[in-house]
Amino acid sequence: MGEKVHIVLAPGHSFEFKGVHKNNYYEYDEVNKIVELLVPKLEALNHQVTVVRGKLIDKVNQINEINPDLAVEIHLGNTNNQNISGSRSFYSQNNPKSKYLAESVLEGVVRMLGTHNVGSWIGWYKKISPSLVKNGKAPSDWRPKIDLFLSKINTTTCLIEPFYLSSVSDVEKFLTRNKHEFVAEAVKSGIEIYLKDEGKIESESTMDELVLSAA
Numbered sequence: 001m002g003e004k005v006h007i008v009l010a011p012g013h014s015f016e017f018k019g020v021h022k023n024n025y026y027e028y029d030e031v032n033k034i035v036e037l038l039v040p041k042l043e044a045l046n047h048q049v050t051v052v053r054g055k056l057i058d059k060v061n062q063i064n065e066i067n068p069d070l071a072v073e074i075h076l077g078n079t080n081n082q083n084i085s086g087s088r089s090f091y092s093q094n095n096p097k098s099k100y101l102a103e104s105v106l107e108g109v110v111r112m113l114g115t116h117n118v119g120s121w122i123g124w125y126k127k128i129s130p131s132l133v134k135n136g137k138a139p140s141d142w143r144p145k146i147d148l149f150l151s152k153i154n155t156t157t158c159l160i161e162p163f164y165l166s167s168v169s170d171v172e173k174f175l176t177r178n179k180h181e182f183v184a185e186a187v188k189s190g191i192e193i194y195l196k197d198e199g200k201i202e203s204e205s206t207m208d209e210l211v212l213s214a215a
């Protein structure tokens with residue numbers, strides 16, 4: 001066996017700004033529980049795991065200093081339609097490894113949780129859906145603000161939203177019934193899919209094409 005794979009986990013948002021507050025739950029509190037349960041599961045697979053918390057820009061700088069093999073930030077979905085439920089992930093545009101990580105983690109999560117697959121999206125601040133990409137309608141020349149976790153971290157990153165905090169049925173299924181451990185297990189299985197298949201990715205990311213000039 002070679003060196004340990006070093007994985008960084010980050011709960012989305014921070015203790016001070018907890019993200020979405022819906023259905024009587026705060027996003028940060030719940031994703032933090034999932035992250036804490038996920039750490040020993042990954043360590044049991046002999047991976048090295050580091051958790052970073054705090055303001056997004058501080059997390060980004062810390063992760064660039066740590067320089068892990070990959071970094072995953074966990075969020076919960078949010079939309080105004082409380083009937084929308086399921087899992088989705090986000091990746092960095094023009095970065096095949098990030099896309100593959102996002103797809104792998106999502107695959108594991110959907111398979112284990114039995115959730116609706118909402119797809120892997122390009123992670124802009126205004127998210128670009130898979131159907132926009134498929135139909136060639138994703139604005140390639142657009143220069144909006146990009147999610148810093150996806151655009152400013154040098155290693156392979158993705159965001160995963162295992163379920164929607166805005167969904168009454170998802171919240172009932174995973175939070176009211178206290179299924180954080182199950183969700184952590186599902187994210188672990190997705191990371192394992194990525195690590196198992198990582199060797200299949202040949203092209204390095206074309207990060208320079210990414211709009212780092214975004215302001």
Ligand SMILES: [Zn+2]
Nearest residue numbers: 012019075076
């Ligand atoms: Zn969030």
